[in-house]
């Protein structure tokens with residue numbers, strides 16, 4: 001263990017304080033945006049990840065300490081997060097990375113945040129609620145675009161219509177995807193769709209339903225996708241029937257439907273490798289300029305058995321900017337001691353109006 005620690009801390013004597021934020025995967029596109037925002041807000045996180053060279057360059061440019069460790073060996077992760085009060089995990093796809101980090105956080109009594117949007121990751125962490133409560137640890141996945149605004153919207157709709165038994169959520173992202181998001185999507189292409197029915201997650205065909213949605217700018221066609229809220233919105237609201245839609249132009253709607261028949265091919269090793277190579281050849285994510293001009297739109301509708309319906313909308317900054325702002329705002333709340341133990345969603349921990357405290361976010365009710 002001493003050897004691992006020497007390697008991670010590179011011989012430096014670091015003060016072990018229980019007040020610190022550690023950002024893992026800080027050298028990724030989203031991790032680096034988040035690291036920059038923390039510094040702009042006066043925080044001094046430790047940056048961490050497995051890529052020593054890129055991490056060191058980023059840390060130097062921000063005047064921060066860094067630690068290099070992978071997630072393969074539990075003793076390395078234990079040593080890597082030593083002394084932190086909260087880990088903000090930004091290295092995905094999280095289906096591969098969440099559990100080794102959550103394990104270490106639970107062993108060390110460190111709060112866990114991540115920016116996943118993967119339903120199975122939310123459910124795996126939800127299953128560890130009792131363990132987290134016993135350790136006094138908060139497990140709060142999904143502190144980015146998925147699921148902060150949509151989770152707050154879901155909880156707001158439930159507050160407006162407490163008898164709701166059906167929830168539809170939708171989003172429209174106007175802007176480019178990051179490599180990490182595209183890689184996560186590639187890994188899930190062949191898995192079809194997912195909805196919540198009678199309280200249970202149910203596999204459905206890709207693009208199972210199409211619906212016209214008014215995000216506040218006119219009607220747009222949207223298809224169901226297996227988005228994280230089918231997991232989280234149920235825990236936040238108790239509403240047993242949930243579907244999530246994404247605005248999709250014709251080409252994407254057709255491709256999604258076609259994936260019902262090509263699923264096996266899309267999941268094959270060589271197609272996955274080919275698609276991931278294509279993703280890696282592209283830019284890491286939207287440029288600063290693109291992020292400045294992008295916007296995100298969310299829509300939600302709750303309905304009950306008596307035919308009552310409520311609709312609300314949220315409009316905010318571009319998706320990665322919003323991810324950065326919500327992730328850092330939540331890290332600040334945790335550092336201020338607001339970290340209810342156990343599995344949490346953003347709205348469970350900080351309420352339906354939390355997202356309204358984020359710059360440039362507005363909510364309207366119909």
Ligand SMILES: NC(=O)c1ccc[n+]([C@@H]2O[C@H](COP(=O)([O-])OP(=O)(O)OC[C@H]3O[C@@H](n4cnc5c(N)ncnc54)[C@H](OP(=O)(O)O)[C@@H]3O)[C@@H](O)[C@H]2O)c1
Nearest residue numbers: 028029030051091092093116117144145146178180181184
């Ligand atoms: N929920 C949301 O709204 C939201 C928003 C933004 C991003 N995300 C998710 O966040 C993840 C990262 O996105 P990104 O845009 O930052 O991607 P990215 O630029 O590709 O960065 C990915 C980061 O994860 C690290 N990583 C990947 N696999 C790892 C592993 N097995 N062990 C250790 N580190 C690993 C990479 O390290 P190396 O450089 O060493 O490969 C890199 O630092 C994706 O899963 C994406 O879907 C979600």
